[in-house]
Amino acid sequence: MRLWRHLVFALSSAWQSFWRNAAVSLAAVGTITLILALAGVNLLIGHTLGGILDQYKSRVSVISISIADGTPLSTVYDFEGQLQGDPRVSSVTLITKDEALAHFSADPQNADIARQIEGNPLAAKLEVHVASLADVAAIDAEARAWRGADPANPTDYQGEFISRMLRLSQWVDWAGLVVLGILMIVSVFIVMNTIRTAVYHRRQEIEVMKLVGATEWFVRGPFVIEGVLTGVLAASLALGALLLAYHPFVDRFHSDLFFIPLGYDPKFVAELARDVLIGGALLGALGSYIGVRRYVRV
Amino acid sequence: MVLQADFVGARPLISFQHVWKRYPNGTEALRDVTLSVPEGDFLFLVGASGAGKSSLIRLLIREEKPSRGKIFVDGQELGRMKRRHLPHYRRKVGLVFQDFKLLPRLTVYENVAFALRVLGEPGGEIRRRSTEALETVGLAGKLEKYPRELSGGEQQRVAIARALVHQPRLIVADEPTGNLDPATGWEIMQLFLQINHQAKATVLMATHNRDIVDLLRRRVVAIDGGHIVRDDRAGGYHETLAASGLRA
Numbered sequence: 052m053r054l055w056r057h058l059v060f061a062l063s064s065a066w067q068s069f070w071r072n073a074a075v076s077l078a079a080v081g082t083i084t085l086i087l088a089l090a091g092v093n094l095l096i097g098h099t100l101g102g103i104l105d106q107y108k109s110r111v112s113v114i115s116i117s118i119a120d121g122t123p124l125s126t127v128y129d130f131e132g133q134l135q136g137d138p139r140v141s142s143v144t145l146i147t148k149d150e151a152l153a154h155f156s157a158d159p160q161n162a163d164i165a166r167q168i169e170g171n172p173l174a175a176k177l178e179v180h181v182a183s184l185a186d187v188a189a190i191d192a193e194a195r196a197w198r199g200a201d202p203a204n205p206t207d208y209q210g211e212f213i214s215r216m217l218r219l220s221q222w223v224d225w226a227g228l229v230v231l232g233i234l235m236i237v238s239v240f241i242v243m244n245t246i247r248t249a250v251y252h253r254r255q256e257i258e259v260m261k262l263v264g265a266t267e268w269f270v271r272g273p274f275v276i277e278g279v280l281t282g283v284l285a286a287s288l289a290l291g292a293l294l295l296a297y298h299p300f301v302d303r304f305h306s307d308l309f310f311i312p313l314g315y316d317p318k319f320v321a322e323l324a325r326d327v328l329i330g331g332a333l334l335g336a337l338g339s340y341i342g343v344r345r346y347v348r349v
Numbered sequence: 350m351v352l353q354a355d356f357v358g359a360r361p362l363i364s365f366q367h368v369w370k371r372y373p374n375g376t377e378a379l380r381d382v383t384l385s386v387p388e389g390d391f392l393f394l395v396g397a398s399g400a401g402k403s404s405l406i407r408l409l410i411r412e413e414k415p416s417r418g419k420i421f422v423d424g425q426e427l428g429r430m431k432r433r434h435l436p437h438y439r440r441k442v443g444l445v446f447q448d449f450k451l452l453p454r455l456t457v458y459e460n461v462a463f464a465l466r467v468l469g470e471p472g473g474e475i476r477r478r479s480t481e482a483l484e485t486v487g488l489a490g491k492l493e494k495y496p497r498e499l500s501g502g503e504q505q506r507v508a509i510a511r512a513l514v515h516q517p518r519l520i521v522a523d524e525p526t527g528n529l530d531p532a533t534g535w536e537i538m539q540l541f542l543q544i545n546h547q548a549k550a551t552v553l554m555a556t557h558n559r560d561i562v563d564l565l566r567r568r569v570v571a572i573d574g575g576h577i578v579r580d581d582r583a584g585g586y587h588e589t590l591a592a593s594g595l596r597a
Contacts, residue, residue, distance in 0.1 A: 053469035060466060259450055262410075263511070264440035265467035267432070348432075 057269060064273035069280055072249050076281060079245040083238050083285035083331070084292075090234045091293040091327055097227040098319050104220050111216060112181045114208045116194040117174040117201035120148075126199045127177070134179055134193075139186040144178040151176060174201050187213055235334060242278050242338025249277060250346045257347060267347065274343040275336055282335020286328045293327070294320065361421070362388040362519060362551050363409065368418035370404050370575075378404035380575040382418070386553060388518070391545045393562050394555040395586055396572035402555040405572065406523050409553070410442060411435055423518070440468070443512030443550070447524035449504045451496040451511075457483065458492035461511045482510040486540060502533035509540060513548070520544060522554040526561065534558060538565070559586035 069076045118127055127145065134143045146154070151173040156165040179194070181187045191208040194200055250257065260270050301315045363386035370379040379401050386392055394402050407413045408420055411427045420427045423441065430438060451460050462479040470478075483489055486506040496504050505525060512520055522541065526534030538561050545552045556562060562569060562585060569584030570577055 052471070056466075056469040056471070060469075255450070256452055259452060259463065260467050262439065262444050262450065263464035263467055264436040264438075264515070266436045269436075269467055 057272070061269075061272035061276050065276035065280060068249050068253060068273060069277050072245075072252055075245055075248045076277075079241050079281050080285045080288070082241050083282065083334070084288040086234050086238050086241075087286050087289035087327055087331055088292050090231055090330070091289055091323060093227055093230050093234070094323055094326065095293070095297065095319075097223065098316070098323075100223050101220075102316070104216070104223065107216060108184050108220070111209065111213050112184050112187055114179050114181065114187060114191055114194070114206050116177040116179065116197070116206050117204050118176060118199055119201045120174065122175075122199040127175070130197055130199060131177060134177070134190075137190070139182055139190065141180040141182045143180075146176040146178060148173055148175045174204075184213060184217055235330070238282075238334045239338040239341070242281055242335050243342035245281060246274050246278050246339040246342035247346065249274060250343055270347045271340070271343050274347070275339045278335035278337075278339025278342070279332050280335065282331035282333070282338075283328065284331075285335075286331025289331070290324055290327045293323065361385040362390075362423055363553070364419075364421040365405075365408075366419045366421070368408065368415045368420055370401075370408060370413065371416045378575055379408070379415075382572075382575070382577055384570060384577060384580070386551060388551055389545070389549050390568060391542070391552045391565075392554070392568045392570060393565075393584075393586075394553060394570050394572065395557070395562060400572045401575040402572055403523065404575075406521055406553075406555060409521055410444060411438060440515050441517055441519065443509075443515060443517035443520040445505070445508050445512050445520065445522040445525045447527035449496070449501075449508045449528075451504055451507055453496055455495075456492065457488060457494050457496070457499070457507050460496070460507055461514050464511050464514050478514050478516075479510075482514040483507075485513060485544075486510045500533070501529050502536055505529065505533075505537050506540065509537070509544075513544065516548070518550055520550050520552045522552065522556075524555055524557065526556065526558050531560065534561065562586035 131143050131145055134140050148171050152168075152171045155161050155173060177194075179190060181190050187208065188210060191206050191210070195205045200206070257270055297320065298315060363384070365382050365384040368379055368382045369377070371377045382401075382405065394405065396402050404413070408415055408427070409422070411430060414428050422438070425438065427438075452463065455463060458479055461482055462475045465475040465478060480489070480492075483492060486509050488503065488506050488510065491499065491503065496507065499507070505528075509525075520541070525541070526537055529537060541552055541554065542565070544550050566583045566585065569579065569581045569586070571579040571584075
């Protein structure tokens with residue numbers, strides 16, 4: 052019951068303090084809204100680029116091993132089994148020479164060449180889906196060392212392209228994290244200074260609280276709640292703006308840059324809403340806690 | 350010079366044992382202070398500005414820690430008290446200041462009730478105890494007034510009611526009549542005497558008001574240059590000056 056009364060006191064004090072200090076509080080909400088909106092845009096861009104990269108990654112994480120003509124079927128099956136047992140490999144598909152020719156001929160672009168082909172010059176193949184792009188090189192090395200591989204053209208592995216892709220993917224991740232980190236630090240500083248202004252305005256009250264025996268957390272509580280309130284309000288506004296802008300942006304992007312596979316992802320929007328709201332609340336709590344820690348010692 | 354109190358038999362509520370206070374800037378505010386205050390005592394702390402009275406009070410309410418020596422209040426050593434226990438200690442001490450320290454946005458009643466609200470006391474208990482404290486100081490008819498609508502004496506009464514609402518065993522007052530005219534100051538002193546007599550609260554009061562000290566003839570502890578230079582059971586302000594050569 053006592054805890055409940057303390058909570059009620061802290062909530063009402065925080066609410067009063069927020070509005071008593073309205074100009075500073077609203078300025079902080081506005082600035083943090085912009086920062087969280089930027090952070091949200093950063094997350095959206097990261098998610099979109101990540102999606103595009105994932106699509107490319109899934110394409111290049113498949114390597115085709117050409118099987119030399121005359122390789123005994125048992126040797127092929129043995130190697131196929133060996134690859135299937137490898138934890139780095141998600142799946143292996145054997146494409147026979149006939150199937151390879153049928154696929155080739157089925158493509159309308161190859162129609163002219165297909166008509167001129169005599170016999171079947173295409174090699175049988177093992178199509179290997181590697182779980183992680185980072186392991187493709189190792190699987191390629193294994194394939195090249197296999198005695199059944201076509202010595203002229205053992206695999207279609209594009210090492211340089213993949214390593215570039217990996218580097219780009221890492222850069223995108225790091226750049227996103229750095230931008231996010233900077234934005235978060237700036238937000239914490241803004242909340243900290245807003246709360247210090249509130250502490251200054253309420254210094255008399257704080258002094259009396261200390262004199263009559265209030266605990267440190269009783270004095271701090273309303274400021275931390277005020278910080279959370281500032282963070283959550285800013286997060287809600289930022290989220291509203293992001294949600295309003297997301298759909299039209301994707302539509303516009305689609306019409307202007309149709310070759311880039313960008314789509315509206317409702318699952319990501321739900322995750323974004325959760326992250327921005329929790330992020331706003333935590334930033335507010337952290338900023339206000341740091342802001343009052345030194346000034347509200349009993 | 351260190352003077353020992355001569356109250357034999359009574360249990361000391363406050364005990365300073367060879368206490369020194371040196372601030373980081375090198376100022377030595379208290380030097381080897383030994384003082385014993387029995388429960389129920391009424392003590393005036395006198396001395397010129399900068400003599401060490403405020404430092405002694407800051408140590409007593411544990412705003413500061415002694416540099417050397419020990420301070421006991423009700424058997425608890427303040428220097429070793431953990432920060433989390435400080436609020437509980439301060440609830441046992443009623444504090445009254447020269448500038449009243451009232452919250453201007455709160456009414457008389459709310460100012461007093463605030464001291465109980467911060468402890469999370471139930472509403473009924475807050476009402477009962479706040480009203481009772483305000484009746485004791487004679488302000489039962491002014492509960493809804495704001496501090497700005499009251500005279501200086503009335504504001505000090507509110508501050509005393511707020512100090513009393515915890516039913517403390519010790520009242521520490523720092524120049525409580527400093528902002529009041531002599532007649533109002535005398536009324537406030539009557540209130541402190543009444544609290545000391547009826548509620549059996551120990552009162553330690555720092556003051557420059559020589560008329561009051563001379564009239565009441567209570568225990569007087571004089572400080573000069575951080576030392577206790579006189580401790581009289583029924584002293585006067587004047588004798589302090591004569592004996593120690595303190596300035597007025």
